Amino acid sequence: MGMQFNSMFKTAALALTIAGLAACSSTSDTEEMPMETNDTAAADAAAAAARAEQQRLERERMERERQDQAALNTTVFYFDFDVAEFQPSDRETLIVHARNLASNPNRRVRLEGHADERGTREYNLALGERRANSIRDFLIVNGASRSQLETVSYGEEQPAVRGQTDSAYQQNRRVEIRPAG
């Protein structure tokens, strides 16, 4: 809820800023216009182009925001067998998480590391911690503060899915980002 409110607030603030910029530019247009009325058409075209540019920027901004939100909604990261480093394809998503934490210093998250059931339970507890730490360290390098991040390993004790298939194992080797209580 807090996060949603936050992003709505930001959207509103951005919208106000853009409205302000538009107001400024139209004022300066009318100041420079009065002499040459034959330039009206050109000025209209310029204004239309400016509006189109603004719309394009707005669309881009909304797309970025949509992508960022999608990244922030991605809170589970999967790992290869017996590997503690996250997958390279998750870099961009994790960078968005790091930036979001950087711009929301009061936000705290808990990184929960998990292993699949193969191997011994206590070694898997260590493996889950290392996975959580690998994501924690990357978030810190990319702007999050150490104090915003708590890590915990559940080892193989809390699988996401049951079963002894490769697919089940794959879904259980993970780190989940959750709001810290």
Place this chain on the structure above:
Amino acid sequence: MKLRSLLVLVLVFAFSASIRAAELNIEITRGVDNPIPVAIVPFAWEGGVALEEDVAQIIASNLEQVGEFRALSRANMLSMPSEEREVHYRDWRILAQQYLVVGKISRVPGGQMVQVQWEFFDINRERKVLGEVLTGSVSQLRDIAHEISDVVYREITGRRGAFATKIMYVSAEGNIGDMTYRLHYADYDGRRAQILLESSEPIMSPAWSPDGSQIAYVSFETDLPRIYIQDLATGQRRQVSNFSGINSSPVWSPDGRKLAMVLSKDGSPDVYVLDLATDQLTQITDHPRAETEPAWTLDSQYVLFTSDRTGQPQIYQADLSGGFPERLTFDCFYCAKAQFMPDGVNMVHVRRETRQDNTYSIAVLNMETGRVITLTDTALDESPSVAPNGRMIMYGTTYNGRGVLDAVSVDGRAKFRLPSPQGDVWEPSWSPYLN
């Protein structure tokens, strides 16, 4: 090794519903080729209403579970003696029996106590080996049956029995995201299970103090893994550690003075030893990779542990003064969770031979000869725990998609399973001798 037909105990007991839900039943999944034939005759009962416990059946099941014996079926018995004067050796020699146990149970006049008089015979020598009278309450009949089993086992094999010991194990039940974890305490065969702890968060690594009076375990009840010590008689418990990161794997030293544990407070899991008298914490390993799963040598001077400092988990040994650890396993892809047998020579561990084979088995490494015996042939075996007489190893494995507890004899020839009626069970921990 032939697969035996499944033997399921169908004794019915008047346990409360919650205890019955946690009950385990024994299945013998594999027996030895030439078991010693013993006849355990149903004990006569002179008290009217049938007893809740079948003492003779408990003794027969105990002896069969360890794989060295085969109990004669009651249907094949030619006579049903309950004391020496009714015993005709010929009846048992015809059936190729080597040993015979008979007994009778009577009410002690004027009370709730019962008296169990039992006798033990060597058929080949045609002589009574021993006889004794045990007295207890009706609710102690199962304990009496285990005690008799221990005596019979010792008389025949020369070794101490472990039938009167207990186990702990963890169960998990419910849907993903809404699980209930429980720590159970039960007879070695899973009977008379009681719940020691129930939580919506995981419970791990149950361990016994060497005198069996206290237990230690890891509970996530605060949302973080923390170590607790609980007194079994009073139920009182205390949190032993509250460092940031992992607090796990508590194991008492055999002399009872120290508790080995794993803490990751300095960035990665390392083995520490807590002096229980002084509360002094000593770091045993110091390495940026994972060091975990501590276990003690019998003299309480060294700690075994698992480390992946070479990339894959292998077993090492460190002395308490913090010398450079010695690596003990080399020829496996994954060797972990080591524990010495009571002989101090054989080391039980979890073993995956190669990256390709993808099978985790319980194995024993003889530290003198370097020979490895793999005891199990299922795929997901873990958490081995050795009976105090060193004869059986109980471990967690997966059967039909569920966590079950299996036990295997140290020679790998006998095996039995304790399936649970619902949910998953894992991490068995066999008690020391309690009597």
